[in-house]
Amino acid sequence: MDMDEVIADTYGAHIEIYNAEFKAQLTPEKCAGKEVWHMVSEAHQDSVRKHAFRRGFFRDLKPIANSITILKQLASRHEIYIASAAMQFPNSLEEKSEWLDEHFPFIPWQNRILCGHKHILKGDILIDDRSYNLEHFGDRGILFTSPHNVHTKGFERADTWLEIGDKLR
């Protein structure tokens, strides 16, 4: 499964940093259907788009609600791989590894993938917040709800990790 917006709250971090730096009151609800940088004035877009290149950005992300508990349960019965399109952000690579060590130590290094295109991956189920990753995946794809994809149609969807737990148990 994917990492950002599925087990790691990247979207929430973008909002939190933007609100703190520009004394703004953006919320995930206000952003429905958009990326965070779409929602800010043109003068601030560049700043928001560069959050992901800051040292520490990926290391400090909060885990998505219930992702740890449910994944731990699923990992005892399924072979779980974490696949993140992280090669775009070289600064994120070691931070993502450390983040997984801290929050998901039960997913060993053998089952972690930092990549670019995901259409090179095999698997039975892909859980991802990006429809373009699911489109090129041969088997069952589940769109994990994030503010930016709430209007996306045509995919099996899960809004929460509790729902994923129900689907895959």
Place this chain on the structure above:
Amino acid sequence: MDMDEVIADTYGAHIEIYNAEFKAQLTPEKCAGKEVWHMVSEAHQDSVRKHAFRRGFFRDLKPIANSITILKQLASRHEIYIASAAMQFPNSLEEKSEWLDEHFPFIPWQNRILCGHKHILKGDILIDDRSYNLEHFGDRGILFTSPHNVHTKGFERADTWLEIGDKLR
């Protein structure tokens, strides 16, 4: 294709560091069929096994002879992915990304994979120096010769990048 021992000379670097630190005269030829750490006295094995955890180890590797020229030619006609089982060495992740930027800038971030198990990868051809990666790969596997695998049998083999060029052109 794989990275260490296929496009990056990890084996040579282990020998070079060991020789420099212990005033030894190990050569790749003397190591045939073995890992470098097998070839040193018991007192030095731990030191050799820890080379890969040193900062800078992966950043300073030499490219394998002709790998750049041949891969550049192949990349114009094939979709090439670099896949390295790097998650075991978190310190290597950013170094490997920088190393590819320097030596293989024509392989974009979308086509780079830092992973653990490789049996999750799809593809038509896998070039790798480790037989256990080729065993679990469904399609055509080519064993790239490295001192440690010279006695391995049962795989299509390439000794050099010029040979890879002839096979795949």
